[in-house]
Amino acid sequence: MERKSLNLLLILLLLILTNNYSYGDDGYRLWQRYDKVQDAEKLKNYQQSVSELVIEGNSPTLSVAQKELTVGLTGLLGKAVPVSQRLTQQSAVVAGTPANSALIASLNLAERLNSLGDEGYLILTANTNGKKSTVIAANTDIGVLYGSFHFLRLLQTQQSISNLSIASAPKIKHRVLNHWDNLDRTVERGYAGFSLWDWHKLPDYIDQRYIDYARANASIGINGTVLTNVNANALVLTKEYLVKVAALADAFRPYGLRVYLTARFSAPIELGGLKTADPLDPQVQAWWKDKTEEIYSYVPDFGGFLVKANSEGQPGPQNYGRNHADGANMLADAVAPRGGIVMWRAFVYDDKEPDDRAKQAYNEFKPLDGTFRKNVLVQVKNGAIDFQPREPFHPLFGAMPQTPIMMEFQITQEYLGQGTHLAYLSPLFKEVLTSDTYAKGKGSTVAKVIDGTLDNHTLTGIAGVSNIGNDRNWTGHQFGQANWYSFGRLAWDHTLSSEAIADEWLKMTFTNNNQFVAPVKNMMLGSHEALVNYMTPLGLHHIMGWSHHYGPGPWIKDKHRADWTSVYYHRADEEGIGFDRTATGSNAIAQYFPPVQKQFRVIKKCPEKYLLWFHHVKWNRKMDSGRILWDELCHRYSGGVDSVRQMQQTWNTVQGLIDQERFDQVQSFLKIQEKEAKWWRDACLLYFQTFSKRPIPQDLEKPAESLDYYMQLDPQFVPGI
Numbered sequence: 001m002e003r004k005s006l007n008l009l010l011i012l013l014l015l016i017l018t019n020n021y022s023y024g025d026d027g028y029r030l031w032q033r034y035d036k037v038q039d040a041e042k043l044k045n046y047q048q049s050v051s052e053l054v055i056e057g058n059s060p061t062l063s064v065a066q067k068e069l070t071v072g073l074t075g076l077l078g079k080a081v082p083v084s085q086r087l088t089q090q091s092a093v094v095a096g097t098p099a100n101s102a103l104i105a106s107l108n109l110a111e112r113l114n115s116l117g118d119e120g121y122l123i124l125t126a127n128t129n130g131k132k133s134t135v136i137a138a139n140t141d142i143g144v145l146y147g148s149f150h151f152l153r154l155l156q157t158q159q160s161i162s163n164l165s166i167a168s169a170p171k172i173k174h175r176v177l178n179h180w181d182n183l184d185r186t187v188e189r190g191y192a193g194f195s196l197w198d199w200h201k202l203p204d205y206i207d208q209r210y211i212d213y214a215r216a217n218a219s220i221g222i223n224g225t226v227l228t229n230v231n232a233n234a235l236v237l238t239k240e241y242l243v244k245v246a247a248l249a250d251a252f253r254p255y256g257l258r259v260y261l262t263a264r265f266s267a268p269i270e271l272g273g274l275k276t277a278d279p280l281d282p283q284v285q286a287w288w289k290d291k292t293e294e295i296y297s298y299v300p301d302f303g304g305f306l307v308k309a310n311s312e313g314q315p316g317p318q319n320y321g322r323n324h325a326d327g328a329n330m331l332a333d334a335v336a337p338r339g340g341i342v343m344w345r346a347f348v349y350d351d352k353e354p355d356d357r358a359k360q361a362y363n364e365f366k367p368l369d370g371t372f373r374k375n376v377l378v379q380v381k382n383g384a385i386d387f388q389p390r391e392p393f394h395p396l397f398g399a400m401p402q403t404p405i406m407m408e409f410q411i412t413q414e415y416l417g418q419g420t421h422l423a424y425l426s427p428l429f430k431e432v433l434t435s436d437t438y439a440k441g442k443g444s445t446v447a448k449v450i451d452g453t454l455d456n457h458t459l460t461g462i463a464g465v466s467n468i469g470n471d472r473n474w475t476g477h478q479f480g481q482a483n484w485y486s487f488g489r490l491a492w493d494h495t496l497s498s499e500a501i502a503d504e505w506l507k508m509t510f511t512n513n514n515q516f517v518a519p520v521k522n523m524m525l526g527s528h529e530a531l532v533n534y535m536t537p538l539g540l541h542h543i544m545g546w547s548h549h550y551g552p553g554p555w556i557k558d559k560h561r562a563d564w565t566s567v568y569y570h571r572a573d574e575e576g577i578g579f580d581r582t583a584t585g586s587n588a589i590a591q592y593f594p595p596v597q598k599q600f601r602v603i604k605k606c607p608e609k610y611l612l613w614f615h616h617v618k619w620n621r622k623m624d625s626g627r628i629l630w631d632e633l634c635h636r637y638s639g640g641v642d643s644v645r646q647m648q649q650t651w652n653t654v655q656g657l658i659d660q661e662r663f664d665q666v667q668s669f670l671k672i673q674e675k676e677a678k679w680w681r682d683a684c685l686l687y688f689q690t691f692s693k694r695p696i697p698q699d700l701e702k703p704a705e706s707l708d709y710y711m712q713l714d715p716q717f718v719p720g721i
């Protein structure tokens with residue numbers, strides 16, 4: 001062979017090996033990939049176990065299930081899977097309910113199905129009419145759809161399907177995304193492009209994205225979506241918008257996804273021309289009743305309202321001398337005849353709380369326990385401040401036994417690196433869910449509060465502030481998809497482990513190749529802790545840039561609102577650092593049940609991860625590591641940066657195991673993350689050093705720039721205020 005041809009051949013080979021020859025993958029398909037199973041033995045086994053698909057019934061939801069199973073199985077098996085209304089051969093997949101499928105009715109599953117409610121399902125290897133089949137059975141069509149997704153997941157993650165006996169039902173009733181989407185399509189705290197809802201083209205144009213969005217949510221069991229920002233615009237309640245809302249609701253309905261809206265409390269004034277929005281005023285009550293009836297005339301299965309009131313400038317019942325229950329109950333009465341609910345947020349604070357913002361929600365809400373209507377849930381953020389990288393659980397969990405308390409997590413990473421940091425949030429969610437409130441003795445976990453088992457509530461809910469936008473890959477960061485995914489999976493079953501969720505997400509989203517899955521899973525599992533270390537270790541919180549919340553700003557002061565400043569939260573001085581929330585300080589700790597107080601009350605016993613949350617600690621105090629606090633702080637910040645470098649190394653080893661496009665994107669984002677982790681480390685250490693007056697330990701990397709340099713990086717910083 002000539003030298004030239006040989007070179008060409010080598011180049012071609014190289015290209016093939018490095019995967020550069022093919023088009024990439026922008027991540028649009030999320031975890032819903034049905035590419036042919038690579039493992040030959042498994043493929044053969046699956047092909048033998050799935051011969052045809054039998055769905056006897058007929059409904060929009062069953063059509064969706066049928067399409068999903070057909071597309072999914074055809075893709076995964078690499079062969080056509082015929083659909084039939086009758087069982088014709090061995091190894092069929094039979095899906096339906098006892099009501100719409102004679103085959104399923106003949107299996108006498110009533111007893112097993114009874115306990116699974118409206119959304120649960122069974123996946124069984126069974127004998128139907130003398131033939132071995134796989135049965136996906138549920139009480140309702142939506143249960144069948146959920147079961148279908150589960151079945152597909154088994155194949156996507158290459159599990160055995162030969163002897164199945166799965167029963168699954170959600171532990172929480174309302175599993176809801178909260179979109180902080182404005183009507184102009186900007187998204188408050190959104191880092192993945194603009195809002196999905198193209199109000200301008202609705203109701204006439206149904207973007208395929210709406211369907212794909214609903215599909216993705218159904219695949220993880222999310223059954224509700226609040227379309228609009230909690231900082232609400234009353235316009236969405238006008239007829240012009242309601243027809244658009246109805247079009248979205250119609251598109252989502254087959255997927256079991258119910259639509260909710262945010263209610264601007266002053267809407268009766270803004271839209272109705274009334275003089276007041278006082279919840280006890282009969283005219284105001286009548287206005288909301290009529291408005292609600294109007295909404296139901298467009299959206300017959302409208303879910304209800306989510307309300308942010310008397311918080312951050314939003315109007316609310318307190319404007320009229322009424323309380324949160326008065327406001328919530330008025331709306332609850334309006335939606336009750338149609339089975340709607342009200343999710344009333346407890347994220348309330350203002351600058352009137354004299355000594356600690358963390359105490360306000362509890363102080364305002366706990367006395368109202370028992371005064372809310374039956375269809376009201378109080379929606380509480382996971383921690384008492386505001387979606388910080390780490391917070392102890394909110395003291396309201398367990399404190400209002402007569403009221404259904406709903407969890408609000410933030411999936412979008414407002415305080416966690418926004419669009420470019422890889423932080424797998426399942427460990428954060430789990431940390432809160434498994435925290436013990438001791439409300440009814442040991443074992444009274446936050447999870448038991450919100451799934452209703454602790455206080456016998458059947459109305460239960462969990463919300464996640466969405467990280468979804470119109471970016472090609474939905475979430476901006478490829479790994480942001482994992483946070484959407486884990487929110488849904490935990491909302492369905494909070495007992496799942498972060499590891500199991502990461503494992504299935506990685507396999508479905510990238511590849512089953514363990515050379516990829518094992519190291520990347522490890523990387524994910526450590527990523528949240530890494531972020532906590534380089535941003536806010538040891539219980540520090542709220543020290544980010546002012547208003548935009550991007551990057552470090554421990555020096556931030558605001559002469560008008562102390563509770564919007566960083567110095568209010570870290571309280572660094574020459575003696576030490578941290579917020580004393582014990583009896584010698586704000587005594588916020590008293591809002592917890594005594595056994596919890598006991599865990600946090602004394603410095604010696606308080607877990608170090610919450611130390612500076614609850615205590616003002618001397619710089620020279622000895623820590624668990626044997627180092628003094630200042631040195632430990634330096635080590636934590638540096639360790640955070642090192643962890644990101646470790647993540648980069650891990651990611652570099654998987655090149656070639658997945659498509660180049662997603663590989664490159666994640667690699668680039670990890671570079672940004674490393675840069676910003678250093679920024680956080682350097683800015684915080686240099687600033688805190690002005691109080692500690694101690695050197696950064698010899699063995700640690702030194703800051704690259706001066707404190708002045710970092711301080712001017714924050715565009716909102718105004719010297720001297």
Ligand SMILES: CO[C@H]1[C@H](O)[C@@H](O)[C@H](O)O[C@@H]1C(=O)O
Nearest residue numbers: 180188189230231308347386
């Ligand atoms: C929607 O407003 C948000 C605000 O942007 C955000 O900075 C803070 O986390 O919380 C508010 C809230 O949860 O209401």
